[in-house]
Amino acid sequence: xxxxxxxxxxxxxxxxxxxxxxxxxxxxxxxxxxxxxxxxxxxxxxxxxxxxxxxxxxxxxxxxxxxxxxxxxxxxxxxxxxxxxxxxxxxxxxxxxxxxxxxxxxxxxxxxxxxxxxxxxxxxxxxxxxxxxxxxxxxxxxxxxxxxxxxxxxxxxxxxxxxxxxxxxxxxxxxxxxxxxxxxxxxxxxxxxxxxxxxxxxxxxxxxxxxxxxxxxxxxxxxxxxxxxxxxxxxxxxxxxxxxxxxxxxxxxxxxxxxxxxxx
Amino acid sequence: xxxxxxxxxxxxxxxxxxxxxxxxxxxxxxxxxxxxxxxxxxxxxxxxxxxxxxxxxxxxxxxxxxxxxxxxxxxxxxxxxxxxxxxxxxxxxxxxxxxxxxxxxxxxxxxxxxxxxxxxxxxxxxxxxxxxxxxxxxxxxxxxxxxxxxxxxxxxxxxxxxxxxxxxxxxxxxxxxxxxxxxxx
Numbered sequence: 001x002x003x004x005x006x007x008x009x010x011x012x013x014x015x016x017x018x019x020x021x022x023x024x025x026x027x028x029x030x031x032x033x034x035x036x037x038x039x040x041x042x043x044x045x046x047x048x049x050x051x052x053x054x055x056x057x058x059x060x061x062x063x064x065x066x067x068x069x070x071x072x073x074x075x076x077x078x079x080x081x082x083x084x085x086x087x088x089x090x091x092x093x094x095x096x097x098x099x100x101x102x103x104x105x106x107x108x109x110x111x112x113x114x115x116x117x118x119x120x121x122x123x124x125x126x127x128x129x130x131x132x133x134x135x136x137x138x139x140x141x142x143x144x145x146x147x148x149x150x151x152x153x154x155x156x157x158x159x160x161x162x163x164x165x166x167x168x169x170x171x172x173x174x175x176x177x178x179x180x181x182x183x184x185x186x187x188x189x190x191x192x193x194x195x196x197x198x199x200x201x202x203x204x205x206x207x208x209x210x211x212x213x214x215x216x217x218x219x220x221x222x223x224x225x226x227x228x229x230x231x232x233x234x235x236x237x238x239x240x241x242x243x244x245x246x247x248x249x250x251x252x253x254x255x256x257x258x259x260x261x262x263x264x
Numbered sequence: 265x266x267x268x269x270x271x272x273x274x275x276x277x278x279x280x281x282x283x284x285x286x287x288x289x290x291x292x293x294x295x296x297x298x299x300x301x302x303x304x305x306x307x308x309x310x311x312x313x314x315x316x317x318x319x320x321x322x323x324x325x326x327x328x329x330x331x332x333x334x335x336x337x338x339x340x341x342x343x344x345x346x347x348x349x350x351x352x353x354x355x356x357x358x359x360x361x362x363x364x365x366x367x368x369x370x371x372x373x374x375x376x377x378x379x380x381x382x383x384x385x386x387x388x389x390x391x392x393x394x395x396x397x398x399x400x401x402x403x404x405x406x407x408x409x410x411x412x413x414x415x416x417x418x419x420x421x422x423x424x425x426x427x428x429x430x431x432x433x434x435x436x437x438x439x440x441x442x443x444x445x446x447x448x449x
Contacts (some may be wrong), residue, residue: 003434006430006434006437007430010430010433041437041440041441042437044382044386045386045433045436045437045440046405048383048386048387048390049390049401049402049404049405049433050405062371062374062375062378063374063377063378065327065328066323066324066327066373066374066377066378067370067371067374069323069326069327070323070370070373070374071370074326075319075323078280078319078322078323079315079319081280081282081285082285082315082318082319083315084282085282085285085286085289086289086311086315088282088286089286089289089290089293092286138304141306141308216307216308216311217306217307217308219307220307249294251307252301254298
C-alpha cells in the first residue's frame with residue numbers, strides 16, 4: 001500500500017501521471033494533510049538531489065529561537081565583526097597593490113615599447129567582433145528602483161537601454177548636479193554612452209571618475225577603459241589595462257585573461 | 265597556507281575570531297564571486313551573499329549545534345550557492361532592483377537559516393545511503409537515461425533501473441522522516 005502511494009507520488013511530481021488521474025490525485029492532496037506533507041517532502045528531496053536547484057519555497061512557521069537571535073545584540077555584534085573582517089581584508093589587499101604597481105609599470109613600459117615598434121596585426125572587423133563579444137551590458141550595475149522612475153539617473157538608464165545615448169547623457173548630467181550623494185554607477189553609464197557616440201575623451205573621463213570613486217565597484221572602470229581602447233584599436237593600451245585587471249584580480253579578471261589571450 | 269581549515273581554525277571561526285573570518289574572505293570569496301558572476305550576479309552580490317552566509321552559519325551554530333560533514337570552506341560555499349539560487353528565484357518572481365541582494369529582512373534570514381537546516385539534514389541522510397544508492401541517485405538526477413543507468417550499473421532491464429532508483433529515493437525519504445529533528449524543521 002505504502003509503495004503504491006509512493007509510486008503515485010513519484011509519478012505526480014515527475015509529471016508522468018495521466019491528466020485525469022492527476023486531477024483526482026490533487027483533490028486527494030488538498031484533503032489529506034499527511035499525503036500533502038509526503039508530496040511536499042518528495043518535491044523537496046528532488047530539489048535537493050538535482051544539482052543547481054535551491055530548496056523549494058515552502059511556508060514554514062518561523063523558528064522563534066532564530067528570530068530571537070537575529071534581533072539580539074549578539075547578532076548585531078556578529079554582523080559588525082564580519083563586516084570589519086571584510087574591510088580588513090580589503091585594506092590588506094590595497095597595501096599589497098602598491099608593491100605590485102612598480103612591477104606592473106615596468107612590465108607596462110616594456111609592453112608599450114614593443115607596441116610602438118610592432119605592427120598592429122588586427123583588422124578592424126576583428127576588433128569590432130572582439131569588442132561586441134566582450135562588451136556585455138549586464139556588467140553595468142542596475143539602478144532601476146521601484147517607484148523611483150522620476151529620478152534623473154533612472155531616466156538616463158532607461159534612455160540608455162533604448163540606445164538613445166545623447167538623451168541618456170543629458171539625464172546623467174542633470175542627475176549629477178541635482179544631488180550631493182552621487183550613485184557612482186552614473187560614471188559607467190555616462191562613459192559607455194559617450195563611447196557609443198564616439199566621444200572617447202569624455203568616456204575616458206567618466207571611467208576615470210569611476211576608478212577614483214569610493215564605490216565598491218570602482219574597479220569596473222578599468223574593464224570599461226580596456227574596452228574603450230579596444231574599440232578604438234588602441235590594442236597596447238587595452239592590453240596594459242587588462243594586465244592590471246588580471247594581476248590585481250579586479251572586476252572581470254577572468255574575462256580579461258581570455259581577452260588578453262585573444263589579443264596576443 | 266593549507267586549503268582546509270583545521271579543527272582549531274574552525275573552532276576559532278565559530279567563536280567569531282576576526283583572523284579566521286579574514287582568512288575565509290581571502291581564500292573563499294574569490295571562488296564564491298566567480299560562481300555568482302557566472303550566474304547572473306555582480307561583485308556586490310557576491311560580497312553580500314558571502315557576508316550573509318558567514319552570519320547565518322555562525323548564528324545557526326549559536327542557536328543549535330550544526331554538524332559539518334565536509335570542510336568548512338566547502339560548507340560555506342554550499343550555503344553561498346543555496347542563498348544565491350534562492351535570490352535568483354526571488355528575482356524571477358518579482359520586479360526588483362537587480363543590483364541589490366535582497367535576502368535581508370529578518371524573516372528572510374530566519375527562513376534561509378531554516379532552509380539550510382533542512383538541506384543539512386538531507387545531506388546527512390543522503391550520506392547514510394549505500395554508496396551504490398548515492399551513485400544511482402546522482403546519475404538519475406544528473407538526467408542520465410534509464411538505458412544508460414541500466415548499462416552503468418549492470419542491471420538486466422530498464423525497469424530494474426527504474427525500480428532501484430525508486431527504492432533508493434524511498435530509502436532516503438525514510439531516513440529523513442525518521443531523523444530525530446525532522447519534525448522540528
